[in-house]
Amino acid sequence: MRKNPRKIKRIILYRRENPTLTLAQIGKRFKCSREYIYHVLKSNNEPTLRAIPKKVTPCINCNTLIEKGIRFCSNKCRFNYYNIKVTCTLCRVPFYRKRYQIIQRYYDRRGYKHIYCSRQCFYRGQRAGISSKKNLI
Ligand SMILES: [Zn+2]
Ligand SMILES: [Zn+2]
Numbered sequence: 001m002r003k004n005p006r007k008i009k010r011i012i013l014y015r016r017e018n019p020t021l022t023l024a025q026i027g028k029r030f031k032c033s034r035e036y037i038y039h040v041l042k043s044n045n046e047p048t049l050r051a052i053p054k055k056v057t058p059c060i061n062c063n064t065l066i067e068k069g070i071r072f073c074s075n076k077c078r079f080n081y082y083n084i085k086v087t088c089t090l091c092r093v094p095f096y097r098k099r100y101q102i103i104q105r106y107y108d109r110r111g112y113k114h115i116y117c118s119r120q121c122f123y124r125g126q127r128a129g130i131s132s133k134k135n136l137i
Helices: 005-017 023-030 034-043 075-082 099-108 119-127
Strands: 056-058 065-067 083-087 094-098
Touching: 005 023, 005 034, 023 034, 075 083, 075 099, 083 099, 094 099
Parallel strands: none
Antiparallel strands: 056 065, 083 094
């Protein structure tokens, strides 16, 4: 086997940067056989077995990469995803509303402009002329 120190160095570097590639894939990159790659890595104490890539998926709420099979990175994200903070149109008190309720209403009625923390606020809003009946919470 011809020795080519620069090539060997590049192969080792490439392996370190791409731990999940197979020997054949590395060989293809350097136009040589997987046996050659194996030999180069083995004689330089580099791993010949590829690292198994961990399957990851983004958190639905914040896009942090997490292990596949889990939907949220934290309980906080779960809460924030399912509960949306909204502000009462009338009394300006912030409160949480279930996401599906908001989405449902958003699609049910056009113009989901006003949201009320309570029926009381809604009726007061209606009386004040802010909302018509269709904006009922
Ligand atoms: Zn998250
Ligand atoms: Zn209110």
